[in-house]
Amino acid sequence: MSTPGSKPASDSKRAPRPHRRPKKDPARIVAFRALRAVDERDAYANLILPSLLREAEQKGMDRRDAALATELVYGTLRLQGSYDAIIEACIDRPLREVDPPVLDVLALGAHQLLTTRIPSHAAVSATVELARVVLGDGRAKFVNAVLRKISAQDLDTWLAQVAPPYEQDAEDHLAVVHSHPRWVVSALWDSLGRWQPDASGRAALEDLLRADNERPEVTLVARPGRSTAAELLDARPESEPGRWSPYAVRLAEGGEPGGIEAVKENRAGVQDEGSQLVALALAAAKVEGRDRLWLDGCAGPGGKAALLAALAAERGAALVASEKQPHRARLVARALDGNPGPYTVIAADGTKPAWADGTFDRTLVDVPCSGLGALRRRPEARWRRRPDDLAGFGPLQRDLLRGAVRATRIGGVVGYATCSPHLAETRAVVDDVLRDTPGLEWIDARPLLPGLPGLGEGPDVQLWPHLHGTDAMYLALFRRTA
Numbered sequence: 294m295s296t297p298g299s300k301p302a303s304d305s306k307r308a309p310r311p312h313r314r315p316k317k318d319p320a321r322i323v324a325f326r327a328l329r330a331v332d333e334r335d336a337y338a339n340l341i342l343p344s345l346l347r348e349a350e351q352k353g354m355d356r357r358d359a360a361l362a363t364e365l366v367y368g369t370l371r372l373q374g375s376y377d378a379i380i381e382a383c384i385d386r387p388l389r390e391v392d393p394p395v396l397d398v399l400a401l402g403a404h405q406l407l408t409t410r411i412p413s414h415a416a417v418s419a420t421v422e423l424a425r426v427v428l429g430d431g432r433a434k435f436v437n438a439v440l441r442k443i444s445a446q447d448l449d450t451w452l453a454q455v456a457p458p459y460e461q462d463a464e465d466h467l468a469v470v471h472s473h474p475r476w477v478v479s480a481l482w483d484s485l486g487r488w489q490p491d492a493s494g495r496a497a498l499e500d501l502l503r504a505d506n507e508r509p510e511v512t513l514v515a516r517p518g519r520s521t522a523a524e525l526l527d528a529r530p531e532s533e534p535g536r537w538s539p540y541a542v543r544l545a546e547g548g549e550p551g552g553i554e555a556v557k558e559n560r561a562g563v564q565d566e567g568s569q570l571v572a573l574a575l576a577a578a579k580v581e582g583r584d585r586l587w588l589d590g591c592a593g594p595g596g597k598a599a600l601l602a603a604l605a606a607e608r609g610a611a612l613v614a615s616e617k618q619p620h621r622a623r624l625v626a627r628a629l630d631g632n633p634g635p636y637t638v639i640a641a642d643g644t645k646p647a648w649a650d651g652t653f654d655r656t657l658v659d660v661p662c663s664g665l666g667a668l669r670r671r672p673e674a675r676w677r678r679r680p681d682d683l684a685g686f687g688p689l690q691r692d693l694l695r696g697a698v699r700a701t702r703i704g705g706v707v708g709y710a711t712c713s714p715h716l717a718e719t720r721a722v723v724d725d726v727l728r729d730t731p732g733l734e735w736i737d738a739r740p741l742l743p744g745l746p747g748l749g750e751g752p753d754v755q756l757w758p759h760l761h762g763t764d765a766m767y768l769a770l771f772r773r774t775a
């Protein structure tokens with residue numbers, strides 16, 4: 294029996310193949326559209342994908358296909374560096390001469406072949422079908438030929454072939470094997486060496502790079518006084534308590550937070566444990582005297598502000614949550630909605646403050662940064678960021694910290710946080726501000742994060758995905774003494 298498009302081999306010379314419409318495969322089409330939006334419009338995968346999935350679900354896409362599309366987008370973007378090197382070894386021209394949509398289809402195919410459990414024949418045929426739909430028959434043939442070459446070896450064999458030997462060029466080797474830009478490998482290595490001098494060798498760096506390529510758990514925060522970890526654990530019995538924060542609950546894989554009552558009512562939210570620890574450490578630092586008015590000077594979209602506001606409410610203190618961008622200030626207002634204690638949300642520039650010097654007892658600035666500490670969550674960020682971006686953030690980070698110091702009264706506490714372990718955004722900023730700002734005592738943050746291993750020599754702390762299971766948050770705490 295012959296089906297449309299397939300004929301007995303003996304016929305193949307005589308009859309031309311009847312035209313067959315390519316099969317539409319919603320998961321792979323959504324994945325392709327998401328990758329195109331990331332490439333063409335600088336879209337963020339975590340924003341564009343949910344909207345494409347909603348649209349496809351309205352047309353009947355089921356949950357399994359939605360899960361497949363999500364895995365394909367995130368997995369392909371994370372491992373793009375490795376896949377590009379492998380694809381380049383399978384074609385006879387430089388990668389930059391391949392049209393970006395073709396490259397996206399090839400990378401999607403490489404991901405299915407080399408990293409997922411999809412059988413090779415299914416991965417090739419489904420990706421070639423996708424190519425027929427989105428690229429046309431001619432280019433689908435090219436895709437077919439390249440994917441067949443890729444399917445001849447597994448990922449480790451390919452990487453051993455395409456990465457330069459470690460001994461010849463360690464950073465390039467790790468960049469290709471672990472799919473990070475070389476400059477990011479270099480920066481992470483420098484930072485790891487600063488914080489973990491005894492454990493910053495090749496093995497530790499590889500653990501970190503691997504952790505960046507893993508899908509992060511979804512962690513919830515039970516906002517104090519409004520919900521408890523026990524309530525969240527009851528709502529999701531298959532979830533687990535956080536490792537470090539008493540307010541954290543880690544959802545089991547695939548766990549959707551949206552249906553949980555406490556989340557719907559804003560009494561709990563989604564928040565990485567590293568961010569929770571930053572807010573908890575700031576709240577735990579000792580201030581001298583009055584402790585009534587707290588400031589979050591870079592509050593948008595409001596995760597840390599919501600936790601700080603709840604902690605402040607428990608102590609009879611109030612939070613001012615300030616954010617420069619009005620649309621992000623609106624997100625902060627939403628995050629704080631229902632907080633049991635007093636709070637104010639304002640749109641203000643932390644470098645030209647809307648408050649008198651010395652107003653606050655505790656101040657946090659969680660400054661804009663490269664985000665190199667959250668590569669697990671933002672799979673495209675590593676490819677989009679450039680080393681020059683750091684020079685752009687540096688002056689603002691220093692000004693925001695100086696502004697935070699001025700905003701805080703003598704005896705009060707200031708926290709400087711970034712979601713980046715890059716030394717230019719952490720130690721270099723703090724060293725410069727300490728040098729030109731008299732009357733600042735650097736507080737040891739380590740005792741304020743009880744139980745966490747590997748916090749180094751202090752007084753500041755750097756969290757790590759591979760050691761703590763958190764984003765790579767940095768925190769330095771100061772007391773204003775004069």
Ligand SMILES: C[S@@+](CC[C@H](N)C(=O)[O-])C[C@H]1O[C@@H](n2cnc3c(N)ncnc32)[C@H](O)[C@@H]1O
Binds near residue numbers: 642644
């Ligand atoms: C890393 S995010 C803060 C994340 C937030 N703390 C949270 O946990 O949700 C940095 C924020 O600082 C804001 N920002 C940038 N420049 C600022 C400035 N000059 N003054 C105040 N906020 C600023 C950005 O718009 C961004 O929302």
